[in-house]
Amino acid sequence: MRRAVLIAIPYAWLLALFLVPFGIVLKISLSDTAIAIPPYVPTLDLAEGWAGFRAFLSELDFENFVWLTEDDLYWKAYLSSLKIALISTIFTLLVGYPMAYGMARAPEEWRPTLMMLVILPFWTSFLIRVYAWMGILSNEGFLNQALLWLGVIGEPLALLNTNTAVYIGIVYTYLPFMILPIYAALDRLDGSLIEAAEDLGCSRLQAFWLVTIPLSRPGIIAGSFLVFIPVLGEFVIPSLLGGSGTLMIGKVLWEEFFSNRDWPVASAVAVVLLLILVIPIVLFQRNQQKQAEAEQ
Amino acid sequence: MGDIVSSTVFEPWTDPQAEPLIRFRNVTKRFGSFTAIDDLTLDIYEKEFFALLGPSGCGKTTMMRMLAGFENPTEGSIELAGRDIANVPPNKRAVNMMFQSYALFPHLNIWDNIAFGLRRDKMPKVDLEARVEEMLKLTRLEKFAKRKPHQISGGQRQRVALARSLAKAPKLLLLDEPLGALDKKLRQDTQFELMDIQEKTGTTFVIVTHDQEEAMTVASRVAVMDEGHLMQVATPDRIYENPESVYVADFIGDVNIIQGRASAVGGETYSIDWAEGQGQLTATSATSFDNGQTCHLAIRPEKVTITADRPEVADNVVQGRVHDIAYLGNLSTYHVELPNGTIIKAQTANTRRISRRSFTWEDPVWLSWTATAGVLLAN
């Protein structure tokens, strides 16, 4: 009995917070737009019973999904999102790995402080931090002024409203998600393994490559997915820091929903995005499971 | 014929001309304010099988780590083949170490663990495979080659660590408790394998062990350590027969220590006044003692004879009662309580069945030993 309850809780959670909303979105994606409240038809009228339900079903179609394939805006946005997510994941890894490594190598008494510094940005609103980046990256911003003052550049760089700004914003925002799992993996790494590798003829660099990297791989994979998955649907950063050339599916979705008030197409975009995300999420789960097994 | 040549005594440490392979010169190692190794000077010669013996925390691993290059001496220097190795990184030393914690690579299978060092040397594939197979066979791990370290038992892991350190056939091999997790049979087999490898390859071994029997079996010389000091460095038989201190006598094997006051009788013979109401004991000693100087007579239990009747002629005789009997299979150790409460152990071989043994609890017995049986120690 108690076991049944314990098992039921996560399933109820999943049902209420994921499956039901998803069902609703899926239903909207199969509907048609209408100037009405809500802005789509058909709506299910339970008063008409079985016949009403049949009529309701017969009006649902895949028109919106077909539309997604016809207008090249959508698949370009998906591809561009994938590209931006991939590149920024790589950048986050390149920045995050050395930081995690430094933390794991730091003296024991320093580590809580360093950990604190990584988490500290979460204490201010995400939106404020992105706005701060606008102040830093704009033509009259701190960065350009500093570079001008140093004489590195002759005239201000156009950073804000470009993809570069989007990458900077993403790397900055998602860095902790990369650092923490890698740090966890490196922290567990037994220092005598590095010594053994050196003893058997490895240079420092070889030992890092042959022992440290493979043993922190679960952390690298976990961190990469924790960045890649949310960045794929990211909306705030590209709309605040990106320019007209920045095409991301999150932005498209927003515009369909709020500017065009085309809920069915917006829902179709969301459903496809979710289907694309299923692949990395499954891979991520597999990685976590394998790691848990290895630790037993 | 070759045998006769090789069986001539191997004692480079007695030869003042011999160049040691390893030379610790006044080495001190401190961790913060804690001194792990204290002003230690030691020579180890090529082709030696050198055993480090001592209680936990006495600095055995620290000495190994300094040889392997993971720690540098705080003071003093270490020379390997005449060269100061302070600035030589671990991967540039012809030294391999088997770690006390094994330090197997968890992401590699057993085969790749053993091959790891060989790959760094860019050994040709055919030779490499042959070498790994040889090591697997030696350590009886053929069946486990494809498993990961977490999929094998503790003893098997220990053998992998051993195989991995042996694979590169280094000039100097450091084994930190290589056989602790093995059962007695496998341990003995492996001990002989190690001695065999040593004989074939001429590798110098430095081995840490808690098992003094193991040290006795394999070692050319044994160093007994205590709190970062060398207490004695000598061949196993000398360590056993002629310990220089009570500490060493007590650490190696079973021993009776009788404290008393020495007075010279003549020559190298001393009589020892040791307890009220007990006759004096007689012992010989090459080191001289002042009259009335405190001394300790160390006698191994197997050198003490136990009899029901008072022996006719004996240098030393005491009487007591059997307090306890430890049956060890081939041997029995009798704990005999003297009238003043002192316990003296006597060991005899069990040549008869246990039901027919001569003494049992509370039997009055006589213990006797010769003047040369024990060692007289100042401290």
Ligand SMILES: Nc1ncnc2c1ncn2[C@@H]1O[C@H](COP(=O)(O)OP(=O)(O)OP(=O)(O)O)[C@@H](O)[C@H]1O
């Ligand atoms: N990195 C270190 N920092 C501080 N103290 C250390 C360090 N390494 C060793 N010690 C101390 O030095 C002493 C000697 O340690 P070592 O590991 O050499 O002992 P050991 O003789 O190998 O003991 P065991 O038989 O238990 O393995 C111990 O008291 C240990 O606590």
Ligand SMILES: [Mg+2]
């Ligand atoms: Mg040790």
